[in-house]
Amino acid sequence: MNRKIFFGTNLKMYKDIQETSEYLSALSNLTKDINRDEIEIFVIPSFTTLNSCKNAIGHQNIVLGAQNMAWEEEGQYTGEVSPKMLKEVGVKLVMIGHSERRQIFKETDEQEGKKVRKALESGFSTLLCIGETLEQKNYGVSGEVLAIQLKTALNNLDATRLEQLRIAYEPIWSIGVNGIPAAPEYAGEMAGIIREVLKDLFGEAGNDIPILYGGSVNPDNAEILIKQKNIDGLFVGRSAWQAEKFDKLIRALIKAVRD
Numbered sequence: 707m708n709r710k711i712f713f714g715t716n717l718k719m720y721k722d723i724q725e726t727s728e729y730l731s732a733l734s735n736l737t738k739d740i741n742r743d744e745i746e747i748f749v750i751p752s753f754t755t756l757n758s759c760k761n762a763i764g765h766q767n768i769v770l771g772a773q774n775m776a777w778e779e780e781g782q783y784t785g786e787v788s789p790k791m792l793k794e795v796g797v798k799l800v801m802i803g804h805s806e807r808r809q810i811f812k813e814t815d816e817q818e819g820k821k822v823r824k825a826l827e828s829g830f831s832t833l834l835c836i837g838e839t840l841e842q843k844n845y846g847v848s849g850e851v852l853a854i855q856l857k858t859a860l861n862n863l864d865a866t867r868l869e870q871l872r873i874a875y876e877p878i879w880s881i882g883v884n885g886i887p888a889a890p891e892y893a894g895e896m897a898g899i900i901r902e903v904l905k906d907l908f909g910e911a912g913n914d915i916p917i918l919y920g921g922s923v924n925p926d927n928a929e930i931l932i933k934q935k936n937i938d939g940l941f942v943g944r945s946a947w948q949a950e951k952f953d954k955l956i957r958a959l960i961k962a963v964r965d
């Protein structure tokens with residue numbers, strides 16, 4: 707069988723309850739004929755929409771994700787949301803360490819590590835986001851930065867849970883309205899470095915951990931990106947926020963990979 711391809715989107719702090727439900731229903735409907743043995747589609751909306759998303763009809767074929775998670779079940783952690791609470795509202799995937807969490811809210815690799823461990827233990831698919839700043843890229847230390855982020859966050863991980871883990875490589879300089887898309891060859895080279903670190907950490911099992919690229923993915927660059935060795939999926943922001951456009955992109959990419 708071919709390797710599974712992952713297509714996901716993070717809705718960030720956009721879309722209210724109604725907009726999110728409409729988006730999910732539309733995306734689910736549009737993509738319902740695509741065989742989910744070959745691909746996975748996941749959507750990560752804001753916390754306040756999750757409960758309604760769970761109850762909205764007809765998107766069982768889309769994996770519902772949360773944008774963050776506390777590393778404890780409950781306690782004195784004002785403002786945080788626990789794994790138990792996320793399960794209650796039907797969440798199946800948790801994103802950890804998005805660059806906006808790291809950059810704006812100053813989350814550290816150690817904190818991301820605690821969250822990854824807890825998310826895996828709690829049975830969630832766990833998407834760890836990593837990426838270098840422009841300054842680090844210009845100093846030529848991107849590979850070292852990625853290795854530090856991975857080795858810190860994945861330190862001493864229980865290997866029995868590895869099939870739940872996914873890595874999103876998102877160079878910080880490529881993300882968002884001011885982002886510059888990474889050259890596909892560069893993204894491929896970094897994915898290769900990530901693969902080596904994963905093998906270093908987990909042996910041959912490191913080969914099976916999906917690596918997604920994210921950062922200004924758009925219909926013009928997506929096909930070349932997905933064809934890079936070691937890139938198993940795309941993590942898309944703005945270009946995925948209309949269901950019709952995301953569906954079109956997904957279909958074009960499946961075709962590009964399988965042809």
Ligand code: PGA
Pocket residue numbers: 716876880881882883885920921922923941942943944945
């Ligand atoms: P973008 O967002 O595709 O809009 O650059 C990517 C992300 O933040 O994950």
